[in-house]
Amino acid sequence: MEKKKELTVSAIENGTVIDHIPADKVFQVVKILGLDRVSTPVYFGINVESKKYGTKGFIKASNKYFETEDVNKIALVAPTASIIEIKDFEVVNKQTVTIPDSIEHIVKCFNPNCVTNKEHDVPTKFTVIKDAQGNIKLHCHYCEKNTTQDKLEFI
Amino acid sequence: MSISLKNRSLISISDYTPEEICHVLDIAEDFEKNPHQNLLNGRIIASLFFEPSTRTRLSFETAIQLLGGNVIGFSSTAGTSIQKGESLADTITMVASYADLIVMRNPIEGSARFASEVSKVPVINAGDGANQHPTQCMLDLYSIRKTQGTLENLEITLVGDLKYGRTVHSLVEAMCHFNAKFNLVSPVELKLPSVVKQHIKDRNLEYHQYTELEDAIPHSDIIYMTRIQRERFPDPCFATPCWRTPSPTAVCCTRCRASTRSTWTSMPTRRLITSSRHKTASTPVKL
Numbered sequence: 001m002e003k004k005k006e007l008t009v010s011a012i013e014n015g016t017v018i019d020h021i022p023a024d025k026v027f028q029v030v031k032i033l034g035l036d037r038v039s040t041p042v043y044f045g046i047n048v049e050s051k052k053y054g055t056k057g058f059i060k061a062s063n064k065y066f067e068t069e070d071v072n073k074i075a076l077v078a079p080t081a082s083i084i085e086i087k088d089f090e091v092v093n094k095q096t097v098t099i100p101d102s103i104e105h106i107v108k109c110f111n112p113n114c115v116t117n118k119e120h121d122v123p124t125k126f127t128v129i130k131d132a133q134g135n136i137k138l139h140c141h142y143c144e145k146n147t148t149q150d151k152l153e154f155i
Numbered sequence: 156m157s158i159s160l161k162n163r164s165l166i167s168i169s170d171y172t173p174e175e176i177c178h179v180l181d182i183a184e185d186f187e188k189n190p191h192q193n194l195l196n197g198r199i200i201a202s203l204f205f206e207p208s209t210r211t212r213l214s215f216e217t218a219i220q221l222l223g224g225n226v227i228g229f230s231s232t233a234g235t236s237i238q239k240g241e242s243l244a245d246t247i248t249m250v251a252s253y254a255d256l257i258v259m260r261n262p263i264e265g266s267a268r269f270a271s272e273v274s275k276v277p278v279i280n281a282g283d284g285a286n287q288h289p290t291q292c293m294l295d296l297y298s299i300r301k302t303q304g305t306l307e308n309l310e311i312t313l314v315g316d317l318k319y320g321r322t323v324h325s326l327v328e329a330m331c332h333f334n335a336k337f338n339l340v341s342p343v344e345l346k347l348p349s350v351v352k353q354h355i356k357d358r359n360l361e362y363h364q365y366t367e368l369e370d371a372i373p374h375s376d377i378i379y380m381t382r383i384q385r386e387r388f389p390d391p392c393f394a395t396p397c398w399r400t401p402s403p404t405a406v407c408c409t410r411c412r413a414s415t416r417s418t419w420t421s422m423p424t425r426r427l428i429t430s431s432r433h434k435t436a437s438t439p440v441k442l
Contacts, residue, residue: 113284115265119243122269142265143286144167146350 015040015062017084018074023047025078026057032073032154035061053080073106073154075099076136102127103138110151114143124155164271164278168289168325173332177306180297195224201254202228203246204281205237205261211281211291215258227254244273251276259283285319292325299377306330312338312371315381317347323381324351331355337362338371 021029026046029035035042043060050056065085066074074081075097085093103126109116116124126138129146137146158178165171171179186192200219204212208230216226228250229235237246243266250257251274259270260281267280267287282288300306311330317323317339327337327347331354339347339362346364355362365371372378 111264113262113264115243115263115269118263119266119269121242121244140265142268143284144265 010043011089012041012043012060012062012086013089014087015060015064015085016066017086018059018061018078019056019082019084020050020053021057021059021078021081022053023055023057026059028077029057029059029074029081032077033061033066033070035059035064038064040064069106071095071097072100072103076103076107076149076152079134079136099128099130099136106155107138107147108153108155109138109140109143109145110147110153111140111143111145114140114145116140116142162277164274164280165289165293166267166271166278166280167287168292168329170289176293176296176329176332179293180300183293183297184301190221193223195219195222198224198255199253200224200226201250201257201259202226202230203250203257203259203261204228204230205232205259205263205266207231208260208281211260211288215279215281228258243270247274247278250274282321285321287325288321289325291322292329295322295326295379296329303376306333308334308336309376310336310338310374311377311379312340312368312375313347313379313381314340314368316345317341317381318345320381323347323379326379327351328354331358331360335360338365338375339363340365340368340371342366 018029023046026044030042030044038061041062042064044058046057047055048058066083071083074083076099079097079099082094082096084091103124105123107124107126109124109126111117116122122142125141126147127141129137129139131137135149137148138152139146158175160175160179168176200215202212202216202219212230219226232238235241235246243261243263247257247259247270254276256277256279257270257274258279258281259267260283261267261270262284264284264286267278267283271278280287280289282291296306299309299311303309309330311326313323313327315323318341324347328351330337337355337360341347341364343366352362363371
């Protein structure tokens with residue numbers, strides 16, 4: 001008998017599915033995108049079997065679409081994630097997130113003495129540095145310090 | 156190829172290419188031969204020092220006066236609108252409407268870069284917290300080139316507080332342009348930050364770390380001493396190192412202040428090369 005591919009969480013009529021999130025990053029993605037504060041239905045799964053990654057997490061956000069800036073936020077903690085836009089139960093757009101070369105506005109510089117943390121209205125600006133192991137560091141345009149992944153804090 | 160630095164800010168030494176750095180050093184050499192040039196006649200230079208400084212501020216202000224310019228500004232934030240909560244952006248925008256150039260020292264890291272982005276006139280960074288001090292770096296490079304005859308292929312030993320010393324970070328970045336080899340001598344707690352070491356690695360250059368100076372001295376072309384950045388490090392205890400005779404051509408650039416200067420012994424061939432920390436004939440080169 002053919003194995004059903006259907007997920008245990010029902011399909012959404014309109015909205016966005018974020019798939020292939022590292023299993024331990026789902027709650028972080030929920031928080032980053034502010035999905036813990038929306039009034040529309042949000043479904044999520046963790047430790048779901050994945051052929052590609054072993055386990056994965058996913059989020060289905062009804063009636064919610066993301067701007068490029070939001071997608072960038074996802075890429076920083078879940079670089080393997082794919083964003084699937086749904087309209088009338090049909091996939092209308094699917095893209096894999098890519099880590100941008102630069103990040104503006106959305107992440108705090110970890111350096112408490114950086115001008116972006118000391119002065120009002122100085123937006124953060126980083127160059128993304130990716131090493132051979134795939135680790136990401138954000139090089140601050142202003143204070144020239146590197147914010148590592150474990151110190152990422154979103155604005 | 157002609158190099159023009161007109162209207163360029165100097166925020167970080169990495170903003171300048173090796174060719175531009177050498178161009179500045181060439182100009183500095185001319186200034187040293189002929190320091191009294193009236194190039195800033197009729198110009199107003201703002202000297203904005205948000206934190207204490209003696210040598211850097213007086214070096215700049217002396218240089219401006221020698222070149223015929225006028226200085227406005229402040230040496231502390233006391234008595235300024237900053238005390239009333241004025242933002243850096245507002246201060247810089249206002250000053251830029253009066254001055255032709257802004258020289259700024261500020262304890263906030265990245266403040267100089269931000270100032271250069273909101274200012275309509277060029278900004279020279281005279282130190283932004285523990286981040287950068289590019290004009291000191293220019294003068295260090297000038298001293299090195301003057302004594303060694305070249306900046307290329309030198310072995311430089313950096314001693315002291317390599318963690319918080321912003322001039323060390325700038326100098327490492329600059330010397331990476333010139334195929335330098337680095338000896339890093341510091342207490343374990345004050346080692347060079349990994350981000351700066353990565354800069355050396357990225358250029359496939361060599362560095363060695365030591366906790367004792369005597370291993371590095373014999374093969375050093377330059378020994379660069381820094382003081383403990385007491386204002387940033389809660390435990391200033393630092394043992395005076397023992398010294399052995401360095402290479403006959405070794406030159407020492409010291410930035411130590413008198414009270415913290417390490418003891419010198421058995422270095423008969425040494426020559427002390429002063430930096431902007433000491434008043435010298437080269438003061439006007441600190442542009």
